[in-house]
Amino acid sequence: MIVEVSFVPIGDGTSLSRYVAKVIKNIEKSGLEYQLTPMGTIIEGEWNEISALIGYSHNLIFEMGVERIITNIKIDYRIDKKSSLQDKIDSVKNKMVEFDG
Amino acid sequence: MIVEVSFVPIGDGTSLSRYVAKVIKNIEKSGLEYQLTPMGTIIEGEWNEISALIGYSHNLIFEMGVERIITNIKIDYRIDKKSSLQDKIDSVKNKMVEFDG
Amino acid sequence: MIVEVSFVPIGDGTSLSRYVAKVIKNIEKSGLEYQLTPMGTIIEGEWNEISALIGYSHNLIFEMGVERIITNIKIDYRIDKKSSLQDKIDSVKNKMVEFDG
Amino acid sequence: MIVEVSFVPIGDGTSLSRYVAKVIKNIEKSGLEYQLTPMGTIIEGEWNEISALIGYSHNLIFEMGVERIITNIKIDYRIDKKSSLQDKIDSVKNKMVEFDG
Numbered sequence: 001m002i003v004e005v006s007f008v009p010i011g012d013g014t015s016l017s018r019y020v021a022k023v024i025k026n027i028e029k030s031g032l033e034y035q036l037t038p039m040g041t042i043i044e045g046e047w048n049e050i051s052a053l054i055g056y057s058h059n060l061i062f063e064m065g066v067e068r069i070i071t072n073i074k075i076d077y078r079i080d081k082k083s084s085l086q087d088k089i090d091s092v093k094n095k096m097v098e099f100d101g
Numbered sequence: 102m103i104v105e106v107s108f109v110p111i112g113d114g115t116s117l118s119r120y121v122a123k124v125i126k127n128i129e130k131s132g133l134e135y136q137l138t139p140m141g142t143i144i145e146g147e148w149n150e151i152s153a154l155i156g157y158s159h160n161l162i163f164e165m166g167v168e169r170i171i172t173n174i175k176i177d178y179r180i181d182k183k184s185s186l187q188d189k190i191d192s193v194k195n196k197m198v199e200f201d202g
Numbered sequence: 203m204i205v206e207v208s209f210v211p212i213g214d215g216t217s218l219s220r221y222v223a224k225v226i227k228n229i230e231k232s233g234l235e236y237q238l239t240p241m242g243t244i245i246e247g248e249w250n251e252i253s254a255l256i257g258y259s260h261n262l263i264f265e266m267g268v269e270r271i272i273t274n275i276k277i278d279y280r281i282d283k284k285s286s287l288q289d290k291i292d293s294v295k296n297k298m299v300e301f302d303g
Numbered sequence: 304m305i306v307e308v309s310f311v312p313i314g315d316g317t318s319l320s321r322y323v324a325k326v327i328k329n330i331e332k333s334g335l336e337y338q339l340t341p342m343g344t345i346i347e348g349e350w351n352e353i354s355a356l357i358g359y360s361h362n363l364i365f366e367m368g369v370e371r372i373i374t375n376i377k378i379d380y381r382i383d384k385k386s387s388l389q390d391k392i393d394s395v396k397n398k399m400v401e402f403d404g
Contacts (some may be wrong), residue, residue: 014381017397095324257354
């Protein structure tokens with residue numbers, strides 16, 4: 001499945017990038033394919049791996065002194081075909097070319 | 102933590118209520134506190150319980166013949182104070198009265 | 203359409219209820235049907251009305267001294283049949299009874 | 304503000320890329336800065352521009368024969384500093400280097 005996740009630590013100033021950086025470094029260690037976007041992190045993997053990663057990310061952020069986190073997760077889970085991060089982008093771009101044609 | 106989840110089965114007609122009903126009946130069995138809203142289901146519990154429930158819900162929906170699910174999850178996780186589903190509503194309503202006062 | 207919206211003011215403490223209360227009082231004035239949930243506010247209306255309300259809500263929150271807001275919006279827009287807030291809940295509950303059989 | 308949007312047309316098969324392609328071509332015409340990700344489209348602009356674009360996108364998708372759309376929107380709106388799509392990525396990457404250091 002492909003999962004987009006974003007963590008919003010509340011109550012500790014408007015700059016959130018150091019929390020995101022901490023979490024991303026941990027995602028990197030997991031070995032899962034991921035992509036950082038301006039609005040979140042997109043990860044490819046199984047739900048048991050990714051949900052464990054999300055649970056651990058909460059702990060990492062709390063350890064940095066935050067007391068409340070709002071987390072948004074969007075899952076795209078399909079069993080009709082395998083679709084990687086790059087496949088999804090390519091699929092849209094190919095259709096855009098067809099509309100041009 | 103408090104978690105809102107909504108499952109969108111793709112490609113099987115515009116009526117989604119039978120899938121939601123199936124999932125809710127399973128959440129009910131879990132014994133976790135929950136509330137059904139017009140846009141999702143709000144559950145109170147620990148991440149390991151809720152993430153397992155989400156994983157199982159995907160299986161339930163796939164077993165009903167769906168081949169793709171988009172799932173949205175929003176987590177409100179705070180360690181500074183305990184806040185139940187009803188506490189959150191009450192807290193806003195009390196503030197609304199203050200603004201009136 | 204039915205729209206769920208939640209505003210997360212960043213950087214001003216972990217208690218967000220006074221901002222939500224301010225915004226809800228304004229939604230109330232709009233005359234649109236709405237429902238407060240533990241995770242957001244669900245509104246029934248047209249996109250031009252609701253998007254204007256969202257824009258105005260941002261201004262209200264900034265006026266209270268916040269400098270950053272993360273806003274989540276989920277829209278359920280269908281043209282095959284009219285479905286109110288209560289219809290959506292009823293539809294799931296009826297299906298739950300059917301499963302009980 | 305920076306806005307991530309994703310449209311999920313319901314009930315018309317599991318392949319959604321042609322709808323996304325149609326919408327993206329229209330976003331392109333708007334002249335707003337945008338980035339396509341595997342999970343949505345991220346746009347930089349003012350709320351009145353972006354909300355009009357979202358309203359128009361719904362019409363485009365309905366014209367293609369769809370009868371129900373679930374749309375997710377996440378807004379990051381800050382007035383303390385200007386932050387472009389690239390700034391947000393750079394900010395996290397810089398912090399990641401610091402943690403390494």
